[in-house]
Amino acid sequence: MQIPFLDLKSQYLSIKTEINSAIQNILDNSAFVLGKAVNDFEVEFAKAHNVKFCVALNSGTAGNHVALWSLGIKPGDEIIVPANTFIATAWGATLCGAKPVFVDCEPDSYNIDPSKVEGAITNKTKAIVAVHLYGQPADMDPLKKIAQKYNLFLVEDSAQSHLAEYKGEKIGSFGEATSFSFYPGKNLGAYGEGGAVVTNNSEIAKKARMIRDHGTLQKYQHEIFGHNYRMEGIQGAVLGVKLKHLSNWTFARRKVANKYKELLSGINNIKLPKEMSYAKHVYHLFVIQVNGNAKSNNAELRNALANYLNEKGISVGYHYPIPLHLQECFKYLGYKKGDFPNTELLADSCISLPIYPELNDNQIEYVCSNIQDFFNHSEENDHVLLSNVKSN
């Protein structure tokens, strides 16, 4: 059996007629950049997250940038960002000329640890970016309290968490602005690049709208500095179709996650993802942690498991193998190994299993029985498997 990490084709086939006609409509009208399909999508996407405004962009990275830019973040400012996230979260700060300041994650939610945030605040700090990583909301109430106490902006990076909920409310309005990504592999994915910023604040929405289109609201009148971050018409059309299916797909993802948890619950060497009491997790990723044994450390056993699964036709990923504070590009910030133990432990021990709405029970059972087999034999197989480990 072959189980890819992602299966975008089977999803396309399930909605092919709708998608093809939506794209045809864009071609017929030559509405290639922004236009009606993008406007319509903005309205529906805002509704889906109970926010007033949505500004569609051409990537999630643009969303990270525009969210902070619209808030007036500038060179010299410091922005608090989790060390455990995809690099684009930090680009939001660097693209504004600001300095990212990293904070460790919690050991169970894998999201920014609110109890560590105050220690990272200085008189230059302007904003906290909370990432709802893997599809699970960060703990927003304590973050909100800290933001209020120090007069900081709170921003959400929801690239992995469309329709996720915190204490029964959709993410997207806990901070001043929230960015989303519609990269094809995300829970809501375009057929190319895509992103958005949502907000309840009309001033921020207006600024984001201007920034995405060269600082204009009216052609050739450039009131402020801007960029070209406009969403393409075809992406708006595709996203409009796919948004209608998103809550069903989210339901299916949660079902896959529950099945994984049920079938993997008896394995001592792994730690399963935990859905926090305040969260409705949308399982963009299903990340487990591998605990080493007497013979192999965490990373060795994790890499051996990945190799074993690859040999069985199962693709897996690591999210993320090098924490942000240890990235070459952030060397100038002066962090070192040991600064953020929870994030570093996760980097060495994490492995992401295939998860998508279309994954069926047979496939899930195949993945789980192979993981079980690996651990049943891991002691005796250690020497063989480890010799095969590819460095990554």
Ligand SMILES: *Cc1c(COP(=O)(O)O)cnc(C)c1O
């Ligand atoms: C994917 C992602 C982004 C960036 O989105 P792109 O659309 O790829 O630019 C930002 N933050 C997080 C947490 C992401 O997972």
